[in-house]
Amino acid sequence: IVLxxxxxxxxLSPGESATLSCRAxxxxxxxxxxxxxxxxxxxxxxxxxxxxxxxxxxxxxxxxSGSGTAFTLTISRxxxxxxxxxxxxQYGSSPPWTFGQGTKLEIK
Amino acid sequence: xxxxxxxGPGLVKPSETLSxxxxxxxxxxxxxxxxxxxxxxxxxxGPEWIVSIPSSGTTYYNPSLRHRVTVSxxxxxxxxxxKLTSLTAADTAVYYCARQEGNVVxxxxxxxxxxxxTLVTVSS
Numbered sequence: 001i002v003l004x005x006x007x008x009x010x011x012l013s014p015g016e017s018a019t020l021s022c023r024a025x026x027x028x029x030x031x032x033x034x035x036x037x038x039x040x041x042x043x044x045x046x047x048x049x050x051x052x053x054x055x056x057x058x059x060x061x062x063x064x065s066g067s068g069t070a071f072t073l074t075i076s077r078x079x080x081x082x083x084x085x086x087x088x089x090q091y092g093s094s095p096p097w098t099f100g101q102g103t104k105l106e107i108k
Numbered sequence: 109x110x111x112x113x114x115x116g117p118g119l120v121k122p123s124e125t126l127s128x129x130x131x132x133x134x135x136x137x138x139x140x141x142x143x144x145x146x147x148x149x150x151x152x153x154g155p156e157w158i159v160s161i162p163s164s165g166t167t168y169y170n171p172s173l174r175h176r177v178t179v180s181x182x183x184x185x186x187x188x189x190x191k192l193t194s195l196t197a198a199d200t201a202v203y204y205c206a207r208q209e210g211n212v213v214x215x216x217x218x219x220x221x222x223x224x225x226t227l228v229t230v231s232s
Contacts (some may be wrong), residue, residue: 016203043206049217049220087154089155096171097157098157103154
């Protein structure tokens, strides 16, 4: 399943809200869609799984929504440490499991 | 808390075989609750899943790489390994090992714990 993320780059200021989109070329089974945050030189960090469930230790300002082929990651009240690259990832029942190309969230 | 760490050569010549090992601590790779996977990320691009292996059950491969991939578990050392043959410059990437939750029938969770990654450059 091809995952297409938009926008490629999002420029916002701390305190604002961010909305990131991930569209799948086919329906994602069981809404098995995850979001990761990646900072330079680090491994991806799991933020959201099952489209809308926050991973352990993730602040409440991160929320995921969507189903089928359209998914959204929303980050409210951006903190300086939230500026990073975000990837979506589908892990539905039939491999190959795939990742999106990423959205870079940068400070305006 | 489980930790993973990749090890292997940073530079490999074209046409050669890449061998990487992932050492797991804080958890047993013999557990039937998890799959152990390899993912790579070319510079400036999104990650690409390569393979996931359980302690028992079906190993899942990315079809685009299956003919070049061998994966194995060493439960005595709590390690798992990846071999990738016939390397080209397109295989240059950061290679990660990571864990997924699942059972003997199916994977039902994303990669939750990752190693820090190791950069592999394919060049003569």
